[in-house]
Amino acid sequence: MDSAPPSDTRPSRTDIANRLTLQLFGVGVFAIFVTALISALVGPVGLLGLFLLVLLYGLVLWVVVHAVFAALEDLFQLKLTEHS
Numbered sequence: 001m002d003s004a005p006p007s008d009t010r011p012s013r014t015d016i017a018n019r020l021t022l023q024l025f026g027v028g029v030f031a032i033f034v035t036a037l038i039s040a041l042v043g044p045v046g047l048l049g050l051f052l053l054v055l056l057y058g059l060v061l062w063v064v065v066h067a068v069f070a071a072l073e074d075l076f077q078l079k080l081t082e083h084s
Contacts, residue, residue, distance in 0.1 A: 010081065011074060020071040024064060031060045 011019075034056050042049040 010078065013075065013078065016071050016074045016078070020067060023067040027060055027063050027067070031056065 035053065038049055038052045038056070042052065
């Protein structure tokens with residue numbers, strides 16, 4: 001059974017929002033960097049460049065959805081522990 005952590009170590013809503021913001025900012029910076037790298041190396045046109053960009057954006061979408069749902073789960077857990 002999972003035991004709830006002590007209340008002083010439980011993240012607050014602000015901590016969860018800040019963590020999500022930093023994760024999304026990091027993913028955005030990574031996506032911009034890799035997009036520029038792909039465009040410089042392969043060129044914006046061509047099947048390889050298009051495939052790499054689609055692959056990159058699929059990965060970015062997966063990471064963003066994962067981060068948002070993890071933050072929502074943390075917020076729901078916080079809300080449940082506040083009411084119990």
